[in-house]
Amino acid sequence: MSAKRSSQDQLRLPLTRDVPTSASAFVRSGSNAFAFDALSAWPNDTGRVMALCGPAGCGKSHLAALWAERVGAVPLNGSEAALADPLELEGRPVLLDIAQDADDETLFHLINLAQQDGGALLMVSRPSPRRWQVAVPDLRSRLDAVRVLAMEAPDDAVLSAILAARFAERSITPADGVIDYLVLRIDRSAAAAADVVERLDAEHRPVTRALARQVLGASADLFEEPPEGLQP
Structure with a gap:
């Protein structure tokens, strides 16, 4: 992202994208409660830049979409963020997904823009910003100072809700x-x-434990309870 780019060369990204329809179905649990509560109260006096981090499939993008919908954030994605017009981001919250893929200049400008009145920046990635590879010393120090909201892999409550939602989508x-x-x-x-x-849907049969065991195959056997009266 560069403010010096001419208007003829500047590519304009749409500043609104549809928030996933499942955003309102996010399940708060022990694996995400800290991040959920922090984003529910933010932006506030805790700072204008945060990072939401955690393993694949933990619900980072889902929770970030919920935040973006609430505050009206401009959604940007990875390296595509370099194409956004800085003038259209001034004074607005910004959601940067796959943030570690953005170039150094873009990250530096987005962090600076977040300091303006009305600005905020939520960066989403698997690794913490402290582990990103950057070449600009000033950017390194700014990323090291970012408050990180860590999420864990889905716990039982979250995974159950995800499974229920996926079954419902297929009317199962x-x-x-x-x-x-x-x-x-x-x-x-x-x-x-x-x-x-x-995989269960592809069987075109009622979804029972027996079918689930069949579909999971050998992996299910690893978790089978021993016969009554026998020790594992």
Whole structure:
């Protein structure tokens, strides 16, 4: 992003994108409560720049979308942020997803813009900004000072909600106990939940624990409880 870029060369990005329809269904739990509560009260006197970080599938982008919808933030994405017109970002909150992919100049300008009245910057990435590779010393010091809101992999409550939502999207009503069964046996990520629901749907049969066990195959056997009276 450069303020010196001519108006003829400046590419203008749309300043509004649809917030995912699932944003209102975000589940607050132990794995995300700290970040959820901080963003619910922000921007405030705690600073104008924050970073939302955590592993893949933990719900970072979902929570960030909820924040963006509330404050009317301009959504930008990774390296595409360099194409945004700085004049259109002045005095406005900005959401930068995949923030570690933005170039040094863009990050530096966005952090500066966030200090203006009405400005704020939420950067979303897997690693903390302290681990990003940057070449500009002033940018390094600014990133090291950013307040980081860490999220963890989905816990049981979040993973159950994700599975229920994926089943509902496909108009599937799983049998009692299926979701609890899956929560204990799949990777703790939104992607894993979506994948197993897709595989179950592809069977075109009622979704029961027996079907879930069949679809999961050997991975399910690792978690099977031993017969009654036997020790694991």
